[in-house]
Amino acid sequence: MNDARAPRRSAAAIHALTHLGRTPVREFLARHWQRRPLLIRQALPGFEAPFSARTLLDLSVRDEVESRLLERAGGRWRLRHGPFRPGAMPSPRRAGWTLLLQGVDLHLDSAAELIARFRFIPDARLDDLMVSYASDGGGVGPHVDSYDVFLLQALGKRRWRIERRPDPSCVPGLPIRQLARFRPQAEWVLEPGDLLYLPPGVAHDGVAIGESITCSIGFRTPSWTDLAGAWSETQSAAAVRTAFRDPGLLPSPHPARLPDRMIEQAQRQLLRRRPGRREVALALLQQLSGPKPRVTFEPPVRPMSRARFAEAIRRRGLRTDRRTRMLYSNETLAVNGELVPLPEPPQRALMRSLADRRVLAFGPGAQRGQPRPDPVLTLLYEWYVAGWVHPGA
Numbered sequence: 001m002n003d004a005r006a007p008r009r010s011a012a013a014i015h016a017l018t019h020l021g022r023t024p025v026r027e028f029l030a031r032h033w034q035r036r037p038l039l040i041r042q043a044l045p046g047f048e049a050p051f052s053a054r055t056l057l058d059l060s061v062r063d064e065v066e067s068r069l070l071e072r073a074g075g076r077w078r079l080r081h082g083p084f085r086p087g088a089m090p091s092p093r094r095a096g097w098t099l100l101l102q103g104v105d106l107h108l109d110s111a112a113e114l115i116a117r118f119r120f121i122p123d124a125r126l127d128d129l130m131v132s133y134a135s136d137g138g139g140v141g142p143h144v145d146s147y148d149v150f151l152l153q154a155l156g157k158r159r160w161r162i163e164r165r166p167d168p169s170c171v172p173g174l175p176i177r178q179l180a181r182f183r184p185q186a187e188w189v190l191e192p193g194d195l196l197y198l199p200p201g202v203a204h205d206g207v208a209i210g211e212s213i214t215c216s217i218g219f220r221t222p223s224w225t226d227l228a229g230a231w232s233e234t235q236s237a238a239a240v241r242t243a244f245r246d247p248g249l250l251p252s253p254h255p256a257r258l259p260d261r262m263i264e265q266a267q268r269q270l271l272r273r274r275p276g277r278r279e280v281a282l283a284l285l286q287q288l289s290g291p292k293p294r295v296t297f298e299p300p301v302r303p304m305s306r307a308r309f310a311e312a313i314r315r316r317g318l319r320t321d322r323r324t325r326m327l328y329s330n331e332t333l334a335v336n337g338e339l340v341p342l343p344e345p346p347q348r349a350l351m352r353s354l355a356d357r358r359v360l361a362f363g364p365g366a367q368r369g370q371p372r373p374d375p376v377l378t379l380l381y382e383w384y385v386a387g388w389v390h391p392g393a
Helices: 025-031 053-059 109-116 224-240 260-272 277-288 306-316 345-357 374-386
Strands: 038-040 066-073 076-081 097-102 126-134 149-163 186-190 195-198 203-219 318-320 326-329 332-335 338-341 389-391
Touching (some): 053 097, 053 126, 053 203, 109 126, 224 277, 277 326, 277 332, 306 374, 306 389, 326 345, 332 345, 345 374, 374 389
Antiparallel strands (some): 038 195, 066 097, 097 126, 149 186, 149 195, 149 203, 326 332, 332 338
């Protein structure tokens, strides 16, 4: 069955990895995270590709999926953006092409379950799962990423070469960024279950050996520019209530000169509005929980009533949609870019549990005679109607 359209499976909480192969996650984070590359053979023992090549090709025809096709022939590179027509992909027997699919975890439950295994890194840093499906010799050339990445081999083999301190100069005139001078210092061939971790700034080049699927678990960092913009929006109302004043103004012999009094007043106002810890936290919550630009949710065609919804989640539990992003800090929860205050401890604990586990499951009779707090039920029902959460855990 094509799992891109398969019925949703039960969404029991997926537990994050505690070990990468024989390496404890705690040891990996202490010694390698953002420090040095690490190859881990059989990081996920017995790992099998959670999706087929056919499923990936089917995703490439969908409007909401970000896809790219990179082909290399005779020393020339050609880049095309999807969606692609059915049957438009080259034959797997043709060498030198790569299909890149961004955010596969947003479209496949199996991909969402895979990336959930890496939630030993905070969700605020976890970005998405990109998948590369390549024919023999396929790849994107030597390049540098500005983020951390786990390269997990899912099908076939891929040869990786890395350079720790590369020259950033790129080849001019190509449709993708490729390093002009790449001097590899290490080389490995990865097989299914093998994982290569690369911190930011390490140049790498992966070339498929036969038909190959590689999963890239990427991480993100806050954009300080976007963060400043989000905080500035919250300050705009206060700024409107104040205005520059200059009583006792004297005639100016230099009308083009910026007045010192204006500089001093502006400095005082800006310092007065310097964000505190809480304002920074709220801006981060809003920015990092926002869905990606192409994300759309699927509300229920015939939403059940609030009473039926309450009974359904009491009996079957609740799960978040794979596209929903939830973060929290202190008494505030952020859901898909919206901030929700959680003043009461019972609400706080329940919502934090949903954000951490992405499911709420209740044992038999766990909530009988103990209805959920009404504000929580109201929120959950609104999110259900929006397609952000679904009954059934």
